Amino acid sequence: MSTAPPALDFFWAEITGKCQLACAHCYADSGPTGTHGTMTIHEWNAVISHAAQLGARIVQFIGGEPTLHPGLPTLIGHALREGLEAEVYTNLVHVTPATWEVFAQPGVRLATSYYTDDPDQHQQITGRMTLHRTRTNIAQALTRGIPIRVGIIDIHDGQHVDQARAQLVQRGVTKIGVDRMRLLGRPAQQACDASELCGRCGDGIAAILPDGTVTPCPLARWMSAGNVRNDHLSELYADTSRLAAKAGLHLPNRMPPCKPDGDGNCEPSCRPGCDPALGCQPPGPGGDPPPPPPDDRLKAAS
Numbered sequence: 001m002s003t004a005p006p007a008l009d010f011f012w013a014e015i016t017g018k019c020q021l022a023c024a025h026c027y028a029d030s031g032p033t034g035t036h037g038t039m040t041i042h043e044w045n046a047v048i049s050h051a052a053q054l055g056a057r058i059v060q061f062i063g064g065e066p067t068l069h070p071g072l073p074t075l076i077g078h079a080l081r082e083g084l085e086a087e088v089y090t091n092l093v094h095v096t097p098a099t100w101e102v103f104a105q106p107g108v109r110l111a112t113s114y115y116t117d118d119p120d121q122h123q124q125i126t127g128r129m130t131l132h133r134t135r136t137n138i139a140q141a142l143t144r145g146i147p148i149r150v151g152i153i154d155i156h157d158g159q160h161v162d163q164a165r166a167q168l169v170q171r172g173v174t175k176i177g178v179d180r181m182r183l184l185g186r187p188a189q190q191a192c193d194a195s196e197l198c199g200r201c202g203d204g205i206a207a208i209l210p211d212g213t214v215t216p217c218p219l220a221r222w223m224s225a226g227n228v229r230n231d232h233l234s235e236l237y238a239d240t241s242r243l244a245a246k247a248g249l250h251l252p253n254r255m256p257p258c259k260p261d262g263d264g265n266c267e268p269s270c271r272p273g274c275d276p277a278l279g280c281q282p283p284g285p286g287g288d289p290p291p292p293p294p295d296d297r298l299k300a301a302s
Contacts, residue, residue: 006241150176217244
């Protein structure tokens with residue numbers, strides 16, 4: 001007899017693969033040439049409603065860069081009406097006045113990635129000289145009273161991680177996490193590496209990709225349970241949870257329960273904990289396997 005999966009609590013809505021940046025370490029392979037995928041606003045709204053019916057409390061809108069999707073304000077509004085909290089994981093490169101008003105709604109919060117206090121290091125990591133814009137918009141969020149948390153990703157030796165944290169604290173950011181980048185996505189050393197995951201994939205969580213594919217986590221995107229354009233989210237989430245457990249991506253005895261953050265990592269202290277000996281599944285139908293690896297490492301957020 002199969003065991004029912006835990007109730008869905010948190011899900012990622014990866015609404016676009018388009019991004020202003022071209023980070024060599026992006027797990028989602030997003031960038032300026034990316035697209036918004038094939039999911040329509042109506043389909044995304046239906047997914048949000050179904051997730052709320054399954055008990056979800058929080059949706060995190062990710063990409064790519066979600067602010068580039070013209071439907072983001074509509075989707076946030078729908079999530080709020082369904083009783084969900086909405087977090088937007090954004091690079092904060094460009095936020096319009098109208099978007100700031102959307103972010104200022106009760107129940108909406110922001111998250112962003114930060115790397116260094118040095119503009120040249122930032123450009124080396126992201127491919128663009130955008131540190132000042134991100135820093136300015138972090139300050140704008142704080143000024144407007146919009147809840148925001150920041151994840152510092154340690155990518156290479158000599159990176160000013162401690163200085164970045166000190167700079168954020170000085171500017172008033174109170175929620176700051178630090179994690180290493182993950183060997184998944186563009187700089188992956190192999191197509192799928194379960195040892196880079198936190199051990200809670202599919203455990204009350206799920207991710208929906210821009211084409212509607214449902215996976216246990218944005219970082220485990222090689223595992224596809226199917227597509228919400230063809231099947232109901234409840235069935236796909238149950239299948240995703242079972243796939244993750246079968247592949248060894250549930251390790252409750254080794255990893256404490258934790259809440260995924262916008263990087264696909266867990267807070268406060270969850271780290272990769274899957275057993276490499278258990279392996280991982282090959283890309284499923286309709287999945288989005290990472291491209292061949294370049295010669296760098298990965299971070300866990302684009």
